[in-house]
Amino acid sequence: MFPLNQWYVAGFSWELSDKPLARTLLNNRVVMFRTAAGEVAALEDRCCHKSLPLSCGTVEERGVRCGYHGLLFAPSGACLEVPGQDRIPIKARVKSFTLVEKDQILWIWMPAEDGTAPTHDAPDYWVHSDPRYTFKGDVFHYNAPYQLIHDNLLDLSHLGYVHLKTIGGNAKVHMNAELKVEAAGDQVRVLRYMPNSAPPPTYTGAWPFKGNIDRWQEVEFNVSHLNIWTGGADIGTEDMRDPHRGGFHMRGFHAITPETDTTAHYMWTMATNPHPDKEDVGQLVYEQTALTFYEDKVIIEAQYENMKRFPNAPQIDIHVDVGPNRARRVIEKLLKQNEIAAAAPAPLQPVAQAAPSVSV
Amino acid sequence: MFPLNQWYVAGFSWELSDKPLARTLLNNRVVMFRTAAGEVAALEDRCCHKSLPLSCGTVEERGVRCGYHGLLFAPSGACLEVPGQDRIPIKARVKSFTLVEKDQILWIWMPAEDGTAPTHDAPDYWVHSDPRYTFKGDVFHYNAPYQLIHDNLLDLSHLGYVHLKTIGGNAKVHMNAELKVEAAGDQVRVLRYMPNSAPPPTYTGAWPFKGNIDRWQEVEFNVSHLNIWTGGADIGTEDMRDPHRGGFHMRGFHAITPETDTTAHYMWTMATNPHPDKEDVGQLVYEQTALTFYEDKVIIEAQYENMKRFPNAPQIDIHVDVGPNRARRVIEKLLKQNEIAAAAPAPLQPVAQAAPSVSV
Amino acid sequence: MFPLNQWYVAGFSWELSDKPLARTLLNNRVVMFRTAAGEVAALEDRCCHKSLPLSCGTVEERGVRCGYHGLLFAPSGACLEVPGQDRIPIKARVKSFTLVEKDQILWIWMPAEDGTAPTHDAPDYWVHSDPRYTFKGDVFHYNAPYQLIHDNLLDLSHLGYVHLKTIGGNAKVHMNAELKVEAAGDQVRVLRYMPNSAPPPTYTGAWPFKGNIDRWQEVEFNVSHLNIWTGGADIGTEDMRDPHRGGFHMRGFHAITPETDTTAHYMWTMATNPHPDKEDVGQLVYEQTALTFYEDKVIIEAQYENMKRFPNAPQIDIHVDVGPNRARRVIEKLLKQNEIAAAAPAPLQPVAQAAPSVSV
Structure with missing residues (x-):
C-alpha cells in the first residue's frame, strides 16, 4: 500500500x-x-x-x-x-x-486512477543547482519495504551503533541529545542539536575542525523523499539553529520509492560545501556516505528478514521512535484518503430531463 | 498442457x-x-x-x-x-x-495413458545421415514455455531486429518479404523468398557469394520439432523455390520438448553443405547458429518474464503472426483430442447376451 | 514435526x-x-x-x-x-x-510448552574428554529433513556404494554382513560384524594393518543424536564384539538437529585413537570423515529433491531397512506422546470444598 x-x-x-x-x-x-x-x-x-x-x-x-x-x-x-x-x-x-x-x-x-493528470507541480530541489554545493549520488536497491527506510532516516540515534566508522560519533551523546519533533501538513521535522560534541570521522576528513564542534541534524520528511541537513561548526563560532549558519554542511536528498510491497529504491544524493583548503572533499563525502548508507541497507534488510521470520511479533516503542511514528501516521492518513476517494461514486453525469408539460 | x-x-x-x-x-x-x-x-x-x-x-x-x-x-x-x-x-x-x-x-x-504403445513410428531425419552435409548441435534450456519458441521459429521477421550480427540482414527487407503460409494435417509451412537481397554475415563467412543473393527461408512446423531450411545463391543462378537448388544451405533441426509447463528444452542441430574453397565451414556455421539461438533465448526469456509481470495483458496481432497462430491452432486441436479421448468411456467389454428365446 | x-x-x-x-x-x-x-x-x-x-x-x-x-x-x-x-x-x-x-x-x-524446565539432565559424551582419543568436528547444513539422515546413519550397507573412496570396502561384504537390531526405550542399536574383510582406504591410511581385518560397526540411535563406534583389528587378534577391544577405533558423534521441517543441521565429531607409529592420524581421519559425510549429504539432498519431485510415490522396504524403520517408530511414538500431552487438560487446581454438614 x-x-x-x-x-x-x-x-x-x-x-x-x-x-x-x-x-x-x-x-x-x-x-x-x-x-x-x-x-x-x-x-x-x-x-x-x-x-x-x-x-x-x-x-x-x-x-x-x-x-x-x-x-x-x-x-x-x-x-x-x-x-x-x-x-x-x-x-x-x-x-x-x-x-x-x-x-x-x-x-x-x-495517480490513484489511471490517466489522471497531476494536481500539483513536482517538488523543487534547488541544492542540486546551487554553485556553493557539489554533489553526487546513487540508486540502492532494498529488499525491504519502504517504510523501514523512513524509520531509519527519521531516527538518527542509530548513528552511534550503526555508523561508528563514518558519521557516528559517541553513542551516548546521540542517544541523549536534545530532540524536537514538529509536524505540519504532510511534513514531519526531527531536529537534534549536539553542542560541544566530538566530530565523527567523515567530518574531520572533510573539514579542518579545531576540536569539538556544535553539531546539527535536521530531518525533513516528505511523503516521497526526505531532506536531511546535517553539519557542524567549531564550538561557539556559529548559531547551530540558524539556517544561515556557516561551517561544514552535508545536505542529503533521500528519495524512497517503493518498488513492490516488500522492496524499495533508495535514490540519494549528498551535497557538501567544499572547504578551500581541502581537495576532493566532494568525492570523500560521497564515498563515506555510500559506505554509511550501505551499512543501513545491511541492517534494514536483516531487520526485514527477521520480521518475516517472526510474523506478528510485537515491537516495543522507545523514546527515539517519536519521529518515525509521526511519519507513519502521515502515510496512514494518505492511504485512508486514497481509499475514501476510490470508494466515492463517480461524479454524476447531467441527466436529460423531460421538458415540463405545459398546458396553456 | x-x-x-x-x-x-x-x-x-x-x-x-x-x-x-x-x-x-x-x-x-x-x-x-x-x-x-x-x-x-x-x-x-x-x-x-x-x-x-x-x-x-x-x-x-x-x-x-x-x-x-x-x-x-x-x-x-x-x-x-x-x-x-x-x-x-x-x-x-x-x-x-x-x-x-x-x-x-x-x-x-x-502416451496419453501410462504404458500404451506407440501408434506410429518415430520421425525420420535423414539430413544427419547424408554425406553432403556436416552438422553439429546442442541442447539449450529455456525458462519459458515451449510455444513461445514455436512462435519465434515460425516468424522469421524478427531476424532483422534480433539477429543483425549473424543471419539478420536488412530489417525492412525481412518485414516486407513475400510470405506464404500453408497447412496440411498437423503440419504448418511458412515460406519466404527474398530475391536480390544482401547476404548476412553468417552467409558471407561460409560461402563465397559474388554480391547480392536470392534467399529462401522454408519453415516446416511439426508438433514436436521444426525443420527449417534456409539458404541462398548468387542472383539468378538457381531457382530459389526448387528443392533441388544449389548454393549455400543451412538445414536446422529444432526440437522443442516441454520440460514443465513453464520451461522447455531446445534441442537443435544445424547442418550445412561446406563449400570446397572454405575451411571449417561446419564449425563456423555451428558457432554462428549457437550465437543466434542464444540471442533468441535472451529475448524469449525476457518476453516470458514480462508476461508473468503483466498477467492477462492483451496482445495485438500483426501480419507476421499468421504462421505462429496457425501452429497454435494445431496444438489446440491436439490438446482437445487428448481431452476427448481421456473423457471417453473405456472400450466396452463384450457382454454375454441371453440367447433370444425363439418360439417355433 | x-x-x-x-x-x-x-x-x-x-x-x-x-x-x-x-x-x-x-x-x-x-x-x-x-x-x-x-x-x-x-x-x-x-x-x-x-x-x-x-x-x-x-x-x-x-x-x-x-x-x-x-x-x-x-x-x-x-x-x-x-x-x-x-x-x-x-x-x-x-x-x-x-x-x-x-x-x-x-x-x-x-520444551513442548514455552518456558517449562528440563525434566532430566543433558546427555554425557565422555569421549570428547578422554585423553586416549583425539577428535575434531564440523557443522553441516542439510537441505533435507532430519529423518533422512537418521535413515542413512542406521543403515551402514550404503557404505559399499556411496563411500568407496573412504570407509566403504566391498559392497557385497557390507550387504551380506551379519546384522543385529536391538531396541530398548527410546534407543535403537544396529550391530554389524564383518570378520576377515579388506580394510577400506581410511583404515589403512590411519593404522598399520597387516592384511584383512575383523571389523565392527555399532550404531546407537538416540532421539537427538547417534553414537557410532566403528573400527577394526588384525584378524584374530581381538574379540570384535568386546567393548574393550583394541585395534583402530573411529567414534563418531552425530547430532541431527532439525532446522525446519525440511532442513537440518548435522553436527558431528570424529574421535580416533592415534597409532603411535602414524603422524597426524587425527587430521587424516577428520578429513576422510568430512569427505565421507559430504558424500552422504550429496546423496541425501538428491534423495529429498527427488521425493519432492515425486510426492506420495510409494517406497519399498528391503532387509537393510530394519534399523531405520525401528528408529522411525521411536520418533512416531514420541510425537504421539507430545500430541497427547498437548491435548490434555491443564492440571486441576485444588478446589475448595464445602465442609460436610454434620448433624450431631
Whole structure:
C-alpha cells in the first residue's frame, strides 16, 4: 500500500543514456528514455504485440523501438510504426506516465486512477543547482519495504551503533541529545542539536575542525523523499539553529520509492560545501556516505528478514521512535484518503430531463 | 498442457556416455542410458526403494544401478538385483518409457495413458545421415514455455531486429518479404523468398557469394520439432523455390520438448553443405547458429518474464503472426483430442447376451 | 514435526567466540553467546524493539547488545539497558532457552510448552574428554529433513556404494554382513560384524594393518543424536564384539538437529585413537570423515529433491531397512506422546470444598 496521487522519484537525469532504463515503481514496470528533442518519457515496459519489455529495445529519435519485431512507440505511448504493414492497429498503444525532469531529478506522477493528470507541480530541489554545493549520488536497491527506510532516516540515534566508522560519533551523546519533533501538513521535522560534541570521522576528513564542534541534524520528511541537513561548526563560532549558519554542511536528498510491497529504491544524493583548503572533499563525502548508507541497507534488510521470520511479533516503542511514528501516521492518513476517494461514486453525469408539460 | 500420444525428442545419441543422463520431459523426470548391448532405455528417474534419482547411480552392462543401496534395474524397469537379499520384492520395479534412436536422435513416446504403445513410428531425419552435409548441435534450456519458441521459429521477421550480427540482414527487407503460409494435417509451412537481397554475415563467412543473393527461408512446423531450411545463391543462378537448388544451405533441426509447463528444452542441430574453397565451414556455421539461438533465448526469456509481470495483458496481432497462430491452432486441436479421448468411456467389454428365446 | 521435551545439540563450544552465533533450531531462530563470566546463553534472535536479529549485535560482559539502537539483553532475556532513557519498558524482554555446555557440546532444551524446565539432565559424551582419543568436528547444513539422515546413519550397507573412496570396502561384504537390531526405550542399536574383510582406504591410511581385518560397526540411535563406534583389528587378534577391544577405533558423534521441517543441521565429531607409529592420524581421519559425510549429504539432498519431485510415490522396504524403520517408530511414538500431552487438560487446581454438614 502506497500513497497515490503523489510525485515519486523515478531516477536521476544522468541515468538516461542512449539505452532505455527499466525500473519497477509502485508495482508498475516502467521504461524511461529521452528523445532526440530532449523530452523525457515513461511508458509501461511491455510491447503490446508480444509482451517483450520495451527496455530490451532501442532508443530512437522519436521514441523507443521494440527489440523483437520493431514496433516504434512515442513518448505518449502511441505506436508510430509497425514494420512490414501500413495500417497501425487501433489497439497498438502502451500506457504512459507523466515524467518531469527538475534539478536533475526525474519525478513520476503516480495517480490513484489511471490517466489522471497531476494536481500539483513536482517538488523543487534547488541544492542540486546551487554553485556553493557539489554533489553526487546513487540508486540502492532494498529488499525491504519502504517504510523501514523512513524509520531509519527519521531516527538518527542509530548513528552511534550503526555508523561508528563514518558519521557516528559517541553513542551516548546521540542517544541523549536534545530532540524536537514538529509536524505540519504532510511534513514531519526531527531536529537534534549536539553542542560541544566530538566530530565523527567523515567530518574531520572533510573539514579542518579545531576540536569539538556544535553539531546539527535536521530531518525533513516528505511523503516521497526526505531532506536531511546535517553539519557542524567549531564550538561557539556559529548559531547551530540558524539556517544561515556557516561551517561544514552535508545536505542529503533521500528519495524512497517503493518498488513492490516488500522492496524499495533508495535514490540519494549528498551535497557538501567544499572547504578551500581541502581537495576532493566532494568525492570523500560521497564515498563515506555510500559506505554509511550501505551499512543501513545491511541492517534494514536483516531487520526485514527477521520480521518475516517472526510474523506478528510485537515491537516495543522507545523514546527515539517519536519521529518515525509521526511519519507513519502521515502515510496512514494518505492511504485512508486514497481509499475514501476510490470508494466515492463517480461524479454524476447531467441527466436529460423531460421538458415540463405545459398546458396553456 | 502438451499434446500426448506423440514422439518428442529426449536428446541426442552423443549425450549417452558411460554415465546416466537425467532430463525432465513433459513433467516426467527421466533417466536415460545405453546398455552394453547398445540398447537405449528411459526409466522414471527414481529408485523404488528410497527415491534416490537413478541418475545418481552407475550404468552397468545390464542396466542402471542405484547409487545408494545398489538395486539394479533393466531397460524394462524390472529390478534385477537387490544386494544382500535373494528375493526381489514384487513391487520392485520402475516405470519405463519407449525410447528409440534414429539418425542420432533419441525419440521418446509420450502416451496419453501410462504404458500404451506407440501408434506410429518415430520421425525420420535423414539430413544427419547424408554425406553432403556436416552438422553439429546442442541442447539449450529455456525458462519459458515451449510455444513461445514455436512462435519465434515460425516468424522469421524478427531476424532483422534480433539477429543483425549473424543471419539478420536488412530489417525492412525481412518485414516486407513475400510470405506464404500453408497447412496440411498437423503440419504448418511458412515460406519466404527474398530475391536480390544482401547476404548476412553468417552467409558471407561460409560461402563465397559474388554480391547480392536470392534467399529462401522454408519453415516446416511439426508438433514436436521444426525443420527449417534456409539458404541462398548468387542472383539468378538457381531457382530459389526448387528443392533441388544449389548454393549455400543451412538445414536446422529444432526440437522443442516441454520440460514443465513453464520451461522447455531446445534441442537443435544445424547442418550445412561446406563449400570446397572454405575451411571449417561446419564449425563456423555451428558457432554462428549457437550465437543466434542464444540471442533468441535472451529475448524469449525476457518476453516470458514480462508476461508473468503483466498477467492477462492483451496482445495485438500483426501480419507476421499468421504462421505462429496457425501452429497454435494445431496444438489446440491436439490438446482437445487428448481431452476427448481421456473423457471417453473405456472400450466396452463384450457382454454375454441371453440367447433370444425363439418360439417355433 | 519434531519430538519436544528433548535436549538437542545447538552447537559446539568452539563456535562461541567474541561474536554472537545465530542458528535456527526446530523452527526457532536462536542467538547464542557466552558472557564474560563464562555463562552460555540462548535467546530468541530478535530485538523486541525493531526486530533486528540480536546476532547482528555485539557480545558484551553482561549480555548481547542490539546493533541498531543499542538495547542490552542478559542471558535471562531481560533488558538491562535502553540507551537514552532511564526507564526500561516492562515488555522489553526476549524469550530465553535453557542452554548447557558439557563435553564441548552445547545442549539446548526444547520444551513442548514455552518456558517449562528440563525434566532430566543433558546427555554425557565422555569421549570428547578422554585423553586416549583425539577428535575434531564440523557443522553441516542439510537441505533435507532430519529423518533422512537418521535413515542413512542406521543403515551402514550404503557404505559399499556411496563411500568407496573412504570407509566403504566391498559392497557385497557390507550387504551380506551379519546384522543385529536391538531396541530398548527410546534407543535403537544396529550391530554389524564383518570378520576377515579388506580394510577400506581410511583404515589403512590411519593404522598399520597387516592384511584383512575383523571389523565392527555399532550404531546407537538416540532421539537427538547417534553414537557410532566403528573400527577394526588384525584378524584374530581381538574379540570384535568386546567393548574393550583394541585395534583402530573411529567414534563418531552425530547430532541431527532439525532446522525446519525440511532442513537440518548435522553436527558431528570424529574421535580416533592415534597409532603411535602414524603422524597426524587425527587430521587424516577428520578429513576422510568430512569427505565421507559430504558424500552422504550429496546423496541425501538428491534423495529429498527427488521425493519432492515425486510426492506420495510409494517406497519399498528391503532387509537393510530394519534399523531405520525401528528408529522411525521411536520418533512416531514420541510425537504421539507430545500430541497427547498437548491435548490434555491443564492440571486441576485444588478446589475448595464445602465442609460436610454434620448433624450431631
